[in-house]
Amino acid sequence: xxxxxxxxxxxxxxxxxxxxxxxxxxxxxxxxxxxxxxxxxxxxxxxxxxxxxxxxxxxxxxxxxxxxxxxxxxxxxxxxxxxxxxxxxxxxxxxxxxxxxxxxxxxxxxxxxxxxxxxxxxxxxxxxxxxxxxxxxxxxxxxxxxxxxxxxxxxxxxxxxxxxxxxxxxxxx
Amino acid sequence: xxxxxxxxxxxxxxxxxxxxxxxxxxxxxxxxxxxxxxxxxxxxxxxxxxxxxxxxxxxxxxxxxxxxxxxxxxxxxxxxxxxxxxxxxxxxxxxxxxxxxxxxxxxxxxxxxxxxxxxxxxxxxxxxxxxxxxxxxxxxxxxxxxxxxxxxxxxxxxxxxxxxxxxxxxxxxxxxxxxxxxxxxxxxxxxxxxxxxxxxxxxxxx
Numbered sequence: 001x002x003x004x005x006x007x008x009x010x011x012x013x014x015x016x017x018x019x020x021x022x023x024x025x026x027x028x029x030x031x032x033x034x035x036x037x038x039x040x041x042x043x044x045x046x047x048x049x050x051x052x053x054x055x056x057x058x059x060x061x062x063x064x065x066x067x068x069x070x071x072x073x074x075x076x077x078x079x080x081x082x083x084x085x086x087x088x089x090x091x092x093x094x095x096x097x098x099x100x101x102x103x104x105x106x107x108x109x110x111x112x113x114x115x116x117x118x119x120x121x122x123x124x125x126x127x128x129x130x131x132x133x134x135x136x137x138x139x140x141x142x143x144x145x146x147x148x149x150x151x152x153x154x155x156x157x158x159x160x161x162x163x164x165x166x167x168x169x170x171x172x173x
Numbered sequence: 174x175x176x177x178x179x180x181x182x183x184x185x186x187x188x189x190x191x192x193x194x195x196x197x198x199x200x201x202x203x204x205x206x207x208x209x210x211x212x213x214x215x216x217x218x219x220x221x222x223x224x225x226x227x228x229x230x231x232x233x234x235x236x237x238x239x240x241x242x243x244x245x246x247x248x249x250x251x252x253x254x255x256x257x258x259x260x261x262x263x264x265x266x267x268x269x270x271x272x273x274x275x276x277x278x279x280x281x282x283x284x285x286x287x288x289x290x291x292x293x294x295x296x297x298x299x300x301x302x303x304x305x306x307x308x309x310x311x312x313x314x315x316x317x318x319x320x321x322x323x324x325x326x327x328x329x330x331x332x333x334x335x336x337x338x339x340x341x342x343x344x345x346x347x348x349x350x351x352x353x354x355x356x357x358x359x360x361x362x363x364x365x366x367x368x369x370x371x372x373x374x375x376x377x378x379x
Contacts, residue, residue: 085234087290089272091252098277103252105272110290112233127295132275146253150234155318158253
């Protein structure tokens with residue numbers, strides 16, 4: 001009953017269980033600490049389109065747009081002890097006669113720590129805005145900043161913020 | 174024949190009973206693990222509620238060996254979600270992020286383009302020949318959370334032994350669906366094992 005093997009056995013079982021409980025508790029507590037609606041509203045960002053670099057119709061009939069824009073963002077409120085990275089991307093959203101919703105990511109960025117989470121930069125579209133068809137002339141496009149907080153463990157959080165909108169030119173350039 | 178009977182007689186019946194009890198307990202544990210597994214599949218709505226990340230194409234967010242929790246419901250897929258999808262003709266599901274969504278008026282059908290965070294190109298090279306978009310029925314689930322970096326990947330093991338590492342980050346690793354399934358069942362069995370130990374105050378087989 002009190003042999004070495006029995007004691008080792010009990011000790012091992014207990015420590016494994018404790019470890020499992022701690023892991024569960026860490027994930028659970030993080031749910032309270034995670035930046036929900038409260039901090040998401042503290043995220044600040046803005047984006048302006050500076051120039052339409054390219055607006056043409058491809059050979060297959062699809063419109064293609066390339067832009068240069070200024071983006072400034074501050075996602076520092078989203079960082080907690082449990083944040084591994086914040087993935088931000090700027091999406092162009094618009095509606096066409098055929099499609100109720102089109103969301104196209106123009107630019108994305110990975111932020112690994114809080115110090116890098118506040119910056120402004122001038123960028124060109126990383127991924128071209130290509131429509132399904134040629135509905136973009138004169139179209140109103142919304143620029144929406146999406147972010148995805150990826151934790152070390154636990155639930156991932158997604159949210160977005162409408163930044164601005166702009167109108168594409170009436171004619172191809 | 175007589176020799177066998179003699180050997181059988183010399184084993185006390187209490188020993189046999191203990192062995193049989195252990196075998197039955199093992200059966201109970203495996204069965205309840207399977208029950209829990211199927212139950213989780215039902216609750217999350219996904220065929221594969223827990224997956225292991227096999228490739229490094231989502232680094233630094235997801236590393237090889239990370240465990241992800243998936244969920245699936247009828248909500249429309251939106252840009253920025255991390256989805257797990259199967260491509261016709263490929264065994265292994267891929268975990269990547271949605272970068273483009275086109276949703277039709279009326280029917281609400283969506284056409285989706287995905288890309289791994291650390292890949293340079295979008296996933297059109299991975300889709301089936303002639304396939305330009307993914308649709309809702311290709312998606313097995315959305316990643317909603319991650320557990321830990323628990324599973325040492327074969328790649329880690331290979332590198333530790335000094336041979337060059339595995340495939341490029343743009344390809345899904347060819348380790349096969351079987352490995353995912355084994356890891357998943359092991360995870361659940363391990364949890365069952367912990368619960369059983371808690372109840373009986375000892376590790377199972379001692």
